[in-house]
Amino acid sequence: MALVFHIPSPLRVFAEGKAEVILEVPAATMGEALAALWTRHPGLRDRIVTEQGEVRQYVNIFVGDGNIRDLAGLATPVLDGCEIMIVPSVAGGKN
């Protein structure tokens, strides 16, 4: 199955400069899809999830229009051809 990841610009240095990463991998859940992404581009992992494997507080991951936080988190199902968008959340004003 094909998965299309959209990579935010600050992290593209860890994805060979690509804005879009397409993987042909078997994956049933978002957790499995991300694991495949780390295998291809290991530098993305620590910036998207903590060392405990939790998606960082100010990183959002969308499948289509749905934020996985509002769905089933890393257990959210992924389907062939789905687009996965990784974006930093709107957080500012403190500093």
Added chain:
Amino acid sequence: MDVAHNIAPKAGDAVLLVGTTKGAFLLSANAARRRWEVSGPHFPGHIVYALAYDGRAGRRRIWLSSFNWAYGTTLRASDDFGQTWTNPESHPIKFPEDTGQALKQIWQIAVGRAEEPEKMYCGVEPAALFESNDAGQSWSLVRGLFDHPHRPHWNPGNGGLCLHTVLPDPSNPKRIHIAISAAGVYRTDDGGKSWKVRNKGIRADFQPVKYPEFGQCVHKVVRHPSRPDRLFLQNHGGLYRSDDGGDSWKDIGKGVPSDFGFPIVMHPHDPDTAYVVPLEQEMRCGPEGKLRVYRTRNAGRSWEPLTRGLPQKNAYETVLRDGMANDTLDPAGIYFGTRSGKLFGSANDGNSWRLILEGLPPITCVKACVKAPVKAAVVSGTSSPRRTSARKPSRKTKPRQPARRKRARA
């Protein structure tokens, strides 16, 4: 503020490492310390809480922690004074999975003893100590401290539950002091396997028991290299000195307008001389709107205000715990940065001060060093594979006042 390019310090030049909430700035000057070259911002938008210089074993390496609000905290190094930096694929400091903890901030980067040039330490939030035995290439959690029975009872200060001070003992390879807000001072005498609390005599005004075993909100501790058992401590209310390696602490807070403050530094060549920036506790600015450094030259028996060159009106400034530093030249350079982005320095032991730079983002960290002369030594701890170019445009700052020729200390 003009932006700067690379600095290129020569051997014997003073170098300042300045962390802010929006990136880092590097400065260098010759021993006169009148004109400073500036480079930065390095990692604009990143919070830089910790910087360190490693001049051991032939290295000329700057270490920097950068926190990106979305993507976390990483540790970077530069061997060319900021022209290029490492950008490791994997964040070097990570809690093991079984701890259930995730790194928030690196609060302190400390190099080990000169005789152990591969040894390094990082103090982090949540409070824990990491060590490296290969000059920063790999890091591991110091389990002896993490497993301390007190740890579940430590409480965070306003800045978070942070291990902010790491002091390897230059005379004893097995001894290290660390300090945590709000837990206090701990010491190991067996290289990190076990840790004993060392808070005897330190007050905790915010607790029902004023002198608890632990729970003190120690803000900063310093050690003099020539007299390793002498420590000075700035507490959350209270100034202290220990002459027995932290076994006991003596209150030395008489003679300052407030014994509240964050940083404390020592004179590099005189273990009786220390510097603090007293702050009014509620507002956390200098009392009466005056920016004053206080100096003791008799180990805390008396203190004198140092005001020459510092604003004494409407100066509502705050200096954070790592916002003050000394170089090792003679006379000594003393430096501090404020939350309003002003960097002040003295090239004469604190007798007079100049505004070196203003308009910076809030300053979190100031470290000072002197570039070591080149020696024929093997440089170990090679950097991680990815390097990013960080060349910047440049400028030179002009001194605000002529440098004083008079020697600082009588």
